[in-house]
Amino acid sequence: MIYKLSDNIISSLGFTTTANYQAVLEGKSGIAPGKDPAGNDIAVSRLDPGKLEETFRTVFKKKEEYTLPEQAMLLSAHIAMEEAGISASSARTCFVLSSTKGNIHLLGLPSHGFEKDRLHLWHTAGLLAGFFGNPNVPVTVSNACISGACAQIAAIQLLDQGNYDHVVVTGVDLAPDFIVSGFQSFKSLDGERCRPFDARRKGLNLGEAAATIVYGKEKKPGIALVSGSIRNDANHISGPSRTGEGLFRALKTALGNLPAGEIAFISAHGTATPYNDQMEAVAFSRAGLESTLIFSLKAQFGHTLGAAGILESVIATKALEQGLILPSSGYEQPGIEGAINVSTTLSKTDKRFCIKTLSGFGGCNAVLLFENAL
Amino acid sequence: MKKITSYCRITDQQVILNGKKLEISFSGDPGSARLTEIYRYLDAKYPKFHKMDNLSKAGFLASEIVLRSLDYDSETPDGSTSVVFANRSASLDDDKRFQETIDPDNYYPSPAVFVYTLPNIVTGEVAIRNKILGETSFFILKDFDAEKIHIFIEWAFSSPGINRVLCGWTEYLDDLCDVLVMMVEKESPEGMDFNTLNINQLY
Numbered sequence: 001m002i003y004k005l006s007d008n009i010i011s012s013l014g015f016t017t018t019a020n021y022q023a024v025l026e027g028k029s030g031i032a033p034g035k036d037p038a039g040n041d042i043a044v045s046r047l048d049p050g051k052l053e054e055t056f057r058t059v060f061k062k063k064e065e066y067t068l069p070e071q072a073m074l075l076s077a078h079i080a081m082e083e084a085g086i087s088a089s090s091a092r093t094c095f096v097l098s099s100t101k102g103n104i105h106l107l108g109l110p111s112h113g114f115e116k117d118r119l120h121l122w123h124t125a126g127l128l129a130g131f132f133g134n135p136n137v138p139v140t141v142s143n144a145c146i147s148g149a150c151a152q153i154a155a156i157q158l159l160d161q162g163n164y165d166h167v168v169v170t171g172v173d174l175a176p177d178f179i180v181s182g183f184q185s186f187k188s189l190d191g192e193r194c195r196p197f198d199a200r201r202k203g204l205n206l207g208e209a210a211a212t213i214v215y216g217k218e219k220k221p222g223i224a225l226v227s228g229s230i231r232n233d234a235n236h237i238s239g240p241s242r243t244g245e246g247l248f249r250a251l252k253t254a255l256g257n258l259p260a261g262e263i264a265f266i267s268a269h270g271t272a273t274p275y276n277d278q279m280e281a282v283a284f285s286r287a288g289l290e291s292t293l294i295f296s297l298k299a300q301f302g303h304t305l306g307a308a309g310i311l312e313s314v315i316a317t318k319a320l321e322q323g324l325i326l327p328s329s330g331y332e333q334p335g336i337e338g339a340i341n342v343s344t345t346l347s348k349t350d351k352r353f354c355i356k357t358l359s360g361f362g363g364c365n366a367v368l369l370f371e372n373a374l
Numbered sequence: 375m376k377k378i379t380s381y382c383r384i385t386d387q388q389v390i391l392n393g394k395k396l397e398i399s400f401s402g403d404p405g406s407a408r409l410t411e412i413y414r415y416l417d418a419k420y421p422k423f424h425k426m427d428n429l430s431k432a433g434f435l436a437s438e439i440v441l442r443s444l445d446y447d448s449e450t451p452d453g454s455t456s457v458v459f460a461n462r463s464a465s466l467d468d469d470k471r472f473q474e475t476i477d478p479d480n481y482y483p484s485p486a487v488f489v490y491t492l493p494n495i496v497t498g499e500v501a502i503r504n505k506i507l508g509e510t511s512f513f514i515l516k517d518f519d520a521e522k523i524h525i526f527i528e529w530a531f532s533s534p535g536i537n538r539v540l541c542g543w544t545e546y547l548d549d550l551c552d553v554l555v556m557m558v559e560k561e562s563p564e565g566m567d568f569n570t571l572n573i574n575q576l577y
Contacts, residue, residue, distance in 0.1 A: 038482075100492060107473045121464050122516040137522070140514040142464055143494045150511060157529045178469075181476045182488035229533060230509040232501040234451065238489045249453060249507060253534055361489060362498030364510050 002159045002215045003373075004223040005166070006083035007314040010076045011209040011301055012045045015055060020311075021318045024326060025346070029300045031193050031205050036180050041191035044175050045207035045302035047072060067103050067114070070124065072210035073172040074131055080212035081132070086166045088132035094164045095138040097125035098151035098171035099306035105176035128170060136164075145269070145360030146230065147171065148309020149368050152213065153228035159217040172210040173305035179206060186238070188273050196270035196296035196328060197277050197342045199335025204271040207302020211311035219373075223317040226353075226369040229253035233363040240275045244283025246365035247357060251287040254367040255355075260288045264351035265325045265343065267316035269358045270296020271303055272330070276359060281340040283365075289355075290339035293347070299330030313356050313368060320354045320372045376531070376558055377565030381542075381576050382439040384412070384432060384553040391439050405549030409435060416442075420503065427468040427490035428551075430499045433459060433544035436555035437500045440540065444557060448504040455538040456508035456530045457497040459555075460515050460523055461545040464493040496544055508536050518543050518552075520573035527558055527568075537561070543577065 008016065012030030013023040023030075030045035049068055056062075056071040059078065066074065077095075081088050102124045106112045117123045125138040139158070141150040148171045155167040173179075183189050183206060190203035215225065231249040233241035241247075255263075266289065268280050277296075284290060297312050304311050319326050325347045334342070356368040383390040386404040389412055390396070398415045400408050409431040413423055418438055426434060437457075441448065468490040475483035489495060497510035513526050523543065530539045537560045545552040554577050558568050566572045 104469060107469060108476065119466065120462070120516075121514040122462065125514070126516065137516075137519075141511070142492070142514050143510075143512050144492045154529070157532065160532075161525075177476060178473060178491075181483060182472065182485075182491060185482045185485040185488050230511060231453075232457070232498065232507055232510040234501045234505050234507050237495055237498045237502065238485070245507060256534075360494075361492055362494045362510060363501060364494060364498065 002156050002217055002225050003220050004225065004317065005086065005214045005216050006080045008076045008080040008212045009209065009311050009314055010047065010072045011207070011311065012047055016079065017314055017318065021315060024300055024315055027329065029193060029329065030207065031299065031302055036184060037177055042180060042189055043191060043193055043205045045205065046175065047208045069103055069172050069174050070127060073128055073170055076210035076212040077128060077168055077170045080214050081168060084214040086214060089134055091135050092165040093134055094136050094158050094167050095125065095129040095134055096151045096154050096167060096169045097128055097138055097140045098147040098169065098310060099124060100142060100144060100147060100173055101179060104178050105174065108177060143360065143364055144362050145305060145308060146358040146364050146366040147306045149228060149356065149358050149366035150230060151310065152225055152313065152368055153230065155215045156225060156228060159215060165216060167215045168212060169215065169310060170210065170212040171307035171310040173307050174208045175206040190272060193330060194272035194299050195330040196272040196298050197336055197340065198331045199333040201272040201274060201277060201335060204273055204298060205302040207304040209301060209304040209307040209311050211307045211314055213310055213314060221373055223321060224371045224373045226371050227254050228366065228368045230364060230366045233365065235363055237363060238361050240279035240359060242279065244279045244286060246363060247280065247283035247359055248286045250365045250367040251283065254369050258353065260292055262351060263292050263353045263355060264320060264349040266292055266294040266355045266357060267312050268294045268296050270298050270328065272298055278336055280357065281336045281338050285339050291341050293325050293341050293343040295326050295328035295343040309356065309358050309366065316354055316356055317370050320370060323349055325349050376560055376568035377562040378556045378568050378572060379559050379562050379565040380440045380443045381554065381556040382436040383576065384436050384551055386551055391443055425486060426499060429465060429467055429493065429544060429546040430490060430496040432546045432551050432553045433496035433555065434499050434503065436553045437540055440555050440557050441504060446504065451505045451507055453507040454535055455506045455540060456536050457500050457506055457510045458526055458530045458539055458541040459497055459544045460513040460526060461493065461543060462515060462517060463545060463547040464514055465491050467547045500540065509533055518577055520570045520577065524570050524573060531560060
């Protein structure tokens with residue numbers, strides 16, 4: 001069990017957790033219409049590069065050049081660490097980076113002017129720790145769309161080891177042409193705002209974001225990460241399992257003997273692709289969670305890839321702290337076979353636990369169990 | 375005490391199983407062609423192999439060699455084994471290939487190339503081939519680091535019900551192959567002690 005000290009989200013809905021959470025409560029979405037380079041309609045939640053750069057320069061007063069993903073990552077980590085009041089440069093602090101593609105946009109810019117190593121995720125992680133003067137080698141996880149959960153599970157391990165007092169978990173991914181074209185090739189993007197768990201869902205929206213959670217090992221009231229689990233479907237590298245095998249197993253492992261009735265809600269992966277959402281419903285039902293309220297945040301932030309597990313954990317735990325269950329944005333008509341309980345309105349809860357789930361390419365699935373501890 | 379019960383090392387020059395060099399005569403240039411030669415030598419009969427990117431091929435072959443040496447049952451679903459790999463270059467080898475296919479005139483490149491632009495796909499390929507239902511994880515390190523790899527594997531063992539971790543270093547970039555795959559078992563009377571020193575020696 002580790003304890004959340006602070007958090008931050010940098011997204012199109014704002015640069016603070018408060019701004020993002022408030023926007024979610026107001027039902028806002030950062031997803032805006034646009035075109036891909038081939039002229040097709042796409043809907044993406046994009047960071048404003050000008051606003052990001054301006055904020056970055058104002059906060060850090062640096063002359064050196066940083067890429068947009070680096071700026072978002074550094075700004076997010078900085079804001080969260082300031083709030084936590086921890087020493088970033090202490091040897092008792094460790095950084096964990098979660099990203100699927102980091103600076104991949106540089107691959108499409110032959111004359112970008114940065115050193116070659118900038119393309120590597122270990123470099124991005126090293127820059128994160130080094131920027132704040134931290135002496136430890138950071139942990140870098142790249143486990144497709146579940147990376148943000150893996151990074152938080154790594155935080156449990158790092159703090160349990162006893163070598164650290166604080167772990168800063170930061171996730172970042174943008175949506176350059178590389179990623180947009182890839183998802184287009186899979187025909188998995190919805191040209192309009194996505195509809196998780198809805199009958200008319202036809203694909204996902206991409207989103208750009210950085211998000212950070214600072215964890216400590218000192219017991220304190222508030223949000224605690226109780227446990228986490230990662231399990232594979234052993235079924236298909238890009239198609240979700242029909243039996244939800246990996247997600248079911250990850251749920252069983254992470255929840256242990258905790259009764260379903262203790263769980264306030266599930267912040268699901270809910271990408272709005274036809275197969276993912278159906279797979280999740282099967283897994284929830286198999287795990288005895290068919291009547292637990294679920295919601296997806298993808299219609300408000302898009303799929304923020306390596307940041308998703310952290311960003312969505314921040315929003316979900318904020319709601320848990322306030323005793324609220326969020327409505328699943330974009331959902332209107334039931335469209336899932338089998339039992340599932342999609343949250344349609346903002347409701348109150350006095351339960352103390354919530355679950356965050358994620359699934360990704362490579363057949364991987366992850367589950368995090370959070371508690372609003374007394 | 376945890377033991378390394380089998381290991382396989384694949385470089386551009388050779389394939390080593392538990393200290394012994396496999397008698398594979400490479401005729402092609404280093405890179406993808408050599409991976410195909412190893413596949414033929416193994417007579418693996420797994421046509422999906424040919425669809426994989428080079429990183430997945432390399433990790434798949436080393437895993438295949440290790441699991442065969444242990445008579446691993448690849449037909450029965452196995453929830454007690456995990457797959458944890460690490461490398462330096464993530465999926466950059468396939469990323470470059472995918473980037474070359476992107477231009478406004480051909481905006482829908484092959485999904486078969488795109489799916490491999492994630493480093494953890496190799497762990498998924500190994501899980502699918504062997505019906506492994508435990509954890510699959512991928513970490514990035516600047517260089518091969520036995521101490522860090524040892525730590526990541528210990529983390530995987532801390533998850534309930536996990537008794538074995540197929541693990542190691544799977545690096546592939548620009549025709550350079552650098553792979554060490556090991557099986558680490560929780561309770562085994564045989565094998566090398568699972569520690570940083572031994573991991574370094576095998577590499």
